[in-house]
Amino acid sequence: MYPIETIELTKIYRKTSQGIEGIEKISLKLSEGQILSLLGPNGAGKTTFIKIITSQILPDSGEVFIYGNPLCKIIKESQILIRQQIGYLPETPFFYAKLxxxxFARFMESIYNCPLEEGGSLSFHSIADAFNLTSHLNKLIASYSQGMLRKLVLCFAITFGKKIIILDEPSNGLDPDSYLTLKDILRECRAQKRAILLSTHHLSLAQEIADEIAIFHQGHIKCKVKNDGSVEVLYKKIIHEVKNIE
Ligand SMILES: Nc1ncnc2c1ncn2[C@@H]1O[C@H](COP(=O)(O)OP(=O)(O)OP(=O)(O)O)[C@@H](O)[C@H]1O
Structure with a gap:
């Protein structure tokens, strides 16, 4: 059974002369101990795909299976239980600035029902330390820089994603040191057999960390391959091919 499996996932916001806005018939599988990186131009459908898997929006058709449990056709209470298994960094996270x-971490702990102290080197405390965030945790979130905000939510995603982690643009706003730390943490998560779905515009991050690459374009997967270390060349080739067809 796969941590995540999607079957013909479709969500069409609009049809245009160029194609669709949204996603159409996206079937993907993510195994334990695997990092799958989604790549693609702006508006290709990566976030729409992630929003369906994290049950923020419903698809028009198709289904998401989380460890074999259908996500879209079940009642809200069961969806919440499944969501608790997924550590998630949204593209635009929400914060309570006055906490x-x-x-905020204690609030998230109660929502996920998962102690911050749990997880050894991947506990909230350890990850906050690794990101040099611990000394800022007593400060108001309103005073955080963009990078600190991103790191705080990354801490949540990794602490609570004991089996599945979904990260939408995790490296945005990170300083070089934190970027290196992020890669180390993701490698450790993979070693613990967690399944990691990663959407990024940074080809170097995908190249260095991902086991598989899926390139989205106008709501479809144009290419899904094992990462052989030539992501930049592959990306250029695929985008060049689709541009020539258009
Ligand atoms: N709520 C919405 N209502 C209408 N259209 C939407 C909505 N959300 C996304 N879209 C459209 O669906 C398409 C896919 O958007 P999506 O955010 O999934 O792309 P993306 O690959 O994540 O892009 P980016 O790399 O810029 O984050 C775009 O054309 C976008 O305008």
């Missing part, structure tokens, strides 16, 4: 980092 301190610690207060």
């Amino acid at each position: 301190t980092g610690w207060e």
Whole structure:
């Protein structure tokens, strides 16, 4: 059974002369201990795909299976239980600016029903330390820089994603040191057999960390391959091919 399997996932916002806006018939599988990176131009459908898997929006058709459990056709209460298994970094996270980092972390702990202290080197405390965030946790979130905000939510995604982690643009706003830390943490998560879905515009991140690459374009997967270390060349080739067809 796969941590994540999607079958012909479709969500069409609009049809245009160029094609569709949204996603159409996306079938993907993500195994334990695997990092799958979604790549593609702006508007290709990566976030729409992630929003359906994290049950923020419903597809028009198709289904998502989380460890074999259908996500879209079940009642809300069961969806919440499944969501608790998924550590998630949204493209645009929401914050309570008037809480301190610690207060927000305790709030998230109660939502996920998962102690912050759990997880050894991948506990909230350890990850916050690794990201040099610990000394800021007593400060109001309103005073955080963009990078600190991103790192705080990355801490949540990794702490709570004991089996599945979904990251939408995780490296945005990270300083070089934190970027290196992120890669180390993701490698450790993979070693623990977690399944990781990663959407990024940074080809180097995908190249260095992903096991598989899926390139989205106008709501479809144009290419899904194992990462052989030539992501940049592959990406250029695929985007060049689709441009020539258009
Ligand atoms: N709520 C919405 N209502 C209408 N159209 C939407 C909505 N959300 C996304 N779209 C459209 O669906 C398409 C896919 O958007 P999506 O955000 O999934 O792309 P993306 O690959 O994540 O892009 P980016 O790399 O810029 O984040 C775009 O054409 C976008 O305008």
